[in-house]
Amino acid sequence: MPDTSAGGPPPVSIEFGSLEWEEEVERYGPRSPARAQAQRARRTIEAGTTKLDWKRCKADGPDRTKLPGCRKLYVPLSKQGAAEAPYGFVFQLIEKPDDGLAWNLIAFGERHPANERTRNVYERAHKRLHGRYP
Amino acid sequence: MATAAKRLDVEVGELVEIAGRRYEVVPDREGGVTIEPSITPATELHTQRGTKAASAEDFERLSADVPYDNEG
Numbered sequence: 001m002p003d004t005s006a007g008g009p010p011p012v013s014i015e016f017g018s019l020e021w022e023e024e025v026e027r028y029g030p031r032s033p034a035r036a037q038a039q040r041a042r043r044t045i046e047a048g049t050t051k052l053d054w055k056r057c058k059a060d061g062p063d064r065t066k067l068p069g070c071r072k073l074y075v076p077l078s079k080q081g082a083a084e085a086p087y088g089f090v091f092q093l094i095e096k097p098d099d100g101l102a103w104n105l106i107a108f109g110e111r112h113p114a115n116e117r118t119r120n121v122y123e124r125a126h127k128r129l130h131g132r133y134p
Numbered sequence: 135m136a137t138a139a140k141r142l143d144v145e146v147g148e149l150v151e152i153a154g155r156r157y158e159v160v161p162d163r164e165g166g167v168t169i170e171p172s173i174t175p176a177t178e179l180h181t182q183r184g185t186k187a188a189s190a191e192d193f194e195r196l197s198a199d200v201p202y203d204n205e206g
Contacts, residue, residue, distance in 0.1 A: 012196060019174060027171040054200045061206035069193045071200060092176065093193050097184040101192060104185070106176060111205060117163055122206025124173060131175045133160065 013102045014045055014091065024108035024124070037087055038108050041075045050077065057090060057122070064134035065126040069093050071103065072121075074111070082112045090125035 028035035044050050053074070057067035072090045079085035088111045091103035107125035110118060119133065126134050144150060144159045146167055151157070158172040180186050 017179065019179065023171055023173055054197075055203045055205075056197055056200045057206060058202065062204075063206065065206040067206060069187055069190065071197060093188040093196065094180070094185045095188045095192070101188055101196070117168075119170075120206070125206070127173050128176050131177070 012093070013100070014105075015102045016042055016046075016105045020105045020107075020128075024105065034087055034108075034110070037075050038089070041073070041077050041089065044077055045073075052077065053080075057125070061122060063120070063123060065122040066134065067122065067125055067129065070106070070125060070129075075108075086110055086112070088121045090121055092125075092129065 025035055025038045028038075045052065054071045055074070057065075057070035057072055059066060059068040061067060067090065070090055070092050072088050074080060074085035075087040075089060076085055087109065088107075089105060090107040092106045094102050094104045096102055106128045107121050109121035109124050111121055113120055119127075123133055142150060144167075146159050146161055148159045149156050149172055150159065150169060156172045157169040159167055159169055162168045176187070
């Protein structure tokens with residue numbers, strides 16, 4: 001499912017690796033709202049019919065997260081505020097063996113967890129990129 | 135009915151498996167440790183798949199018009 005941008009660079013595919021999906025989304029219970037929202041958002045992304053409201057991640061972000069080369073989508077996709085879109089996907093731009101580029105899912109989770117002991121999606125993304133929490 | 139807890143002698147960074155699922159021992163925010171579903175490092179996944187992080191130039195070329203927010 002390409003990330004289309006009219007008049008811009010060539011489309012780049014968006015990929016949900018099975019292992020990342022299991023670790024990020026399926027860690028939530030089968031009937032949890034988070035899992036349901038992630039599944040719904042993925043279906044929409046893969047359908048390729050909705051313009052995606054991407055945001056850039058920061059190379060030096062709050063809470064010492066470092067996410068260079070990454071972008072994100074709020075979930076649900078059509079919402080913006082933390083109350084309406086409490087979750088997020090983080091994707092890393094990768095180069096594949098055939099030299100093609102893809103946005104690869106690296107994290108899914110809460111943007112602003114109510115429970116302060118819960119790691120937010122940016123901390124999870126940082127851990128996947130750097131092997132440890134910031 | 136009293137239930138005896140199973141004692142885990144583990145350190146931060148180690149993995150434990152419970153009911154077929156891997157959990158990683160990680161530091162909590164209060165100086166202790168906790169377990170959570172493991173996060174496979176991207177470097178390990180890149181090695182398995184023959185992928186790598188794209189160049190900063192490619193990222194900038196694709197993201198020049200993409201805004202930041204006030205989050206991570």
